[in-house]
Ligand SMILES: O=C(O)C(=O)C[C@@H](O)[C@H](O)[C@H](O)COP(=O)(O)O
């Protein structure tokens with residue numbers, strides 16, 4: 448079992464990468480002698496619920512699978528389910544699922560009675576490597592990705608890569624894109640390691656999966672500690688590729704493209720834009736595209752089926768923007784991303800016109 452502690456200001460929590468069953472005592476302690484309220488989705492609960500119930504009594508609440516769960520009606524339903532159970536502020540809620548279950552559950556737990564203790568038990572590569580750590584929560588609204596949310600830090604995160612054995616290959620590849628992100632923003636050595644081992648990781652080798660999750664979680668922990676609530680620009684690096692990605696997801700219709708698929712295209716576009724602006728070598732841009740495409744991820748706007756004209760208006764709503772300027776995370780090369788001051792819209796429009 449590998450473990451690290453995230454120091455989130457007044458709050459600290461452990462992230463454990465290992466077997467769920469080895470964390471039994473931690474889960475039992477957080478449940479405080481009551482059944483653990485577990486928010487999950489039907490497929491995950493059907494496949495893995497018994498594993499959790501073998502460790503401690505659980506009270507499952509099921510929400511729909513994937514992005515459709517992240518909306519106002521499901522947030523209201525979940526909060527009502529908490530109210531029906533008369534949860535108090537000492538009752539721990541566990542999110543047992545992928546990024547969508549984590550985002551929705553985190554938000555409901557943060558809002559209900561101004562905050563319930565929260566455990567993330569991520570079951571997808573994307574959630575284990577990225578979204579379960581850092582305290583971001585969200586639902587989509589008005590057709591825009593993650594428009595409504597808050598920070599609500601978990602009390603514990605447990606990433607058990609054996610849960611990935613049943614994951615659909617498309618979901619696995621999508622999560623892989625966020626792992627690649629960690630290599631691209633600051634850790635060139637991680638990207639090189641993925642170039643060597645990414646295929647084995649996707650094929651199911653557990654030790655490579657565990658190493659990738661561990662490296663990503665460690666990188667994420669250090670970044671979020673430097674900018675707990677996304678204010679000083681340090682954390683914005685984790686949004687590498689996401690300005691394009693969120694626009695692509697919204698334009699495609701939320702839930703059509705998987706988040707990680709959109710991030711793969713978004714990161715390739717961020718490299719291409721950086722190269723076009725003379726900031727980064729074209730060779731790095733091609734290397735990133737080749738790696739992602741070689742492992743079956745989409746890398747072009749054309750593959751997403753999205754009308755490129757829809758993207759710029761959506762990017763105007765990005766959370767990183769300042770005084771109307773679109774602030775991309777750009778790059779000087781593999782492992783060297785930075786938050787730009789803002790790229791002129793005319794340049795972005797011309798880039799999008801030409802981009803593949
Ligand atoms: O935790 C963060 O900070 C991230 O930006 C991680 C992203 O991979 C994740 O998709 C996040 O939810 C995007 O957040 P948003 O603030 O752009 O909605």
Ligand SMILES: [Zn+2]
Pocket residue numbers: 577625689706710
């Ligand atoms: Zn993301």
